[in-house]
């Protein structure tokens with residue numbers, strides 16, 4: 001089976017499983033699991049922040065951040081297609097009772113200017129704007145990368161207006177291997193950063209929320225209340241340490257394979273448009289006749305699996321378990337379908 005549905009589908013490698021098997025563990029709710037502590041210190045160090053906290057999912061790290069940065073009734077500014085709004089089941093309204101101000105913008109990205117124009121005035125009729133969120137890479141925007149200067153500009157607006165700034169960096173390392181950016185340069189623009197270990201980095205489970213000590217102390221309280229505090233979870237943290245130590249640089253390979261797929265697709269008769277590929281996500285739209293589900297059915301007959309984004313749009317995501325020989329199989333299948 002060739003699985004292009006998501007980079008979450010990777011299975012732990014033999015070496016990762018060995019690292020998990022060997023992990024020293026304790027009870028992380030009592031904060032005495034040495035492997036979790038090591039992972040949290042490692043991540044904080046990489047991103048040049050004081051502390052971090054290991055959580056079951058990226059949805060949870062994002063939602064904890066929102067909960068800590070806001071009070072009920074506040075407003076969060078983010079893009080209409082942001083994962084925190086579009087793909088987290090209404091969690092911020094459910095868990096934190098916040099309102100959203102949804103911005104539009106090409107590639108799923110927002111700008112400092114747009115943020116500035118949407119900060120609510122100090123007027124009792126209006127919700128209090130307290131948090132701005134961006135996603136990098138931007139999943140639904142086509143795995144696109146923010147220009148660093150655009151992030152600087154949003155961060156300046158946040159600072160000048162006393163707003164918190166959160167980065168959903170589920171795939172931040174796919175960005176950094178592409179543009180040569182440093183994790184700490186990016187992190188200094190934000191009050192908090194969320195990073196997924198279970199995507200392209202290949203760990204089975206887990207995300208990290210990174211910030212200053214005071215923020216992470218509050219996050220630890222919220223994680224408990226959200227039911228995300230875990231016990232001998234060092235076995236999973238060991239997979240995270242293995243992933244951060246071994247699987248970052250190779251993300252460039254995933255990005256390159258995605259670009260190769262993007263190139264093939266843009267030359268096929270049945271493809272209307274491919275969003276220019278910047279990282280490991282390929283989003284393309286079909287021409288009139290066919291629906292995404294019909295097309296996905298044909299791929300499935302060739303044991304290739306992917307997901308629809310809407311009625312005409314499909315997403316491919318490359319990852320650790322998607323090999324060059326699979327890439328060639330997909331290429332020949334796509335070319336056959338276009339005959």
Ligand SMILES: *Cc1c(COP(=O)(O)O)cnc(C)c1O
Nearest residue numbers: 057058059060083135139168170
């Ligand atoms: C996958 C993803 C997350 C977190 O998803 P979980 O499945 O909850 O770990 C958050 N943000 C983005 C942009 C993602 O792609």
